[in-house]
Amino acid sequence: MKVATVLGVDIGTSSSKGVLVDAAGRVVRSATRSHEVSRPRPGWVEMDADVWWQEFVSLSRELLAPGDAEVVAVGVSGMGPCVLLTDAANVPLRPAILYGVDTRSTAQIARLNDQFGEEEILRRCGSALSSQAAGAKVAWVADNEPELFRRARRLFMPSSWLVVQLTGRYVLDQHSASQCTPLYDTRSEDWYAPWAEQIAPDLVLPPLSWPGEVAGVVTAHAAAEAGLPPGVPVITGTIDAWSEAISVGAQGVGDLMLMYGTTMFLVHTVASPLTSPSLWGTVGALPGTRNLAGGLATSGAITGWLRELFGSPDYPELLRLAEASGAGARGLLMLPYFAGERTPILDPDARGVLAGLTVSHTRGDLYRAALEATGLGVRHNIETIEAGGGDIRRVVAVGGGTQGGLWTQIVSDVTGRDQVIPSQTIGASYGAAFLAARTEWDVSIETWNPVKEIRTPRRELAADYDELYGLxxxxxTSSKRVAHALAARQVRLLAAGPPVASDNRGTEGVAP
Known part of the structure; x- marks a missing residue:
């Protein structure tokens, strides 16, 4: 007899992951497909949407190949907010523009702020315009690729792209829409037509649904391609970080999820809507919930970049060297702004800085400084969340970076916060599977994914990390002018020559 399972697939920045999960929450099988993003110009980060569906098909077929499992529902999630524009027949018109790591829309942000008013955008949309805002990137395409934009009729993100391929339904989840500033009104939980019509008058924005609601069923064509049974329900899905929060049960008021991945994401669930000019106020993944969220533009991306520079040693070896380096990385301090920075500084022209470097420093010191830099960035975000009215009562960690223990320990040491480490930290694909399971079974995430351990800060390091945080x-502040000048110089140098070929260093791998 075949085991009844749900299929969860997540399309991430550096890989796609799929899981088959049974009714008890046990992972029957999992699989991963690595991929690369394209960085054709400084500040541009794109991806071909065909990869998203091809990898879904590949993952589905691998997971189902043994023939011992029956899929009863499908869950999806993906990085976001992204901007994939297609024509009316769902044919992509250009590569998808990715989330806040793509910083191309600076001019559009300034123009839209002048046009609609910064305070009014924050009040209506929950978030200030920043590199994270999908609406500003839609405006960039309209401004810079007008002939292409005239043919654009539909807007997709990775999760909704999988849904349309699987079911034929054009739909987007409420949470993803709330990151399409300034196209969405968080108060009415709907598209805001007056602004949408000015930014994209011919774009037919998708109908909205909640992430766990059934969007449609697998068509015969999709079933044949992906090896799935036809007629199986598919949920609407959502952005990966919010699916990660679902996967570890970080949905209660006062919870803060830390997602350790290529980037670092923070999602705090609040009792009532909050806004902050330095953070993202969004609707949650579950009906009736609200979040105050933030994100570092790079975290695991830096550790992957260093690993490649070091000749690709194993991550356990780098962690051993970093642990031997000790707190403070023997006098090194890194700013992790290697792709600009999202929250709380909202500075697309920020750049990475490594201060205190001498010829005596080692690979372990540099790797330790990178791990500590993400911890310092998390602390900055936590302080900003609480200054904005948040009330953080519990921190839950998830993602590939939770493996090995050192990274989560450093973040706890730097922030002074306990972190709950659940039994299953595979992340967004597991959260998507759980939402799909709820359409078929009576399940709870507490039963599916109980707490495994608590990471506790080492109080003897508090004074050292307080000093490092001040520095x-x-x-x-002290390097900002130089960083901005160098960012401008990078743009000028590129304009003088051909586009840079993407080798994607810094996007592969997440340190455990």
């Missing part, structure tokens, strides 16, 4: 904050 971290000062280093950004």
């Amino acid at each position: 971290y904050r000062e280093l950004y």
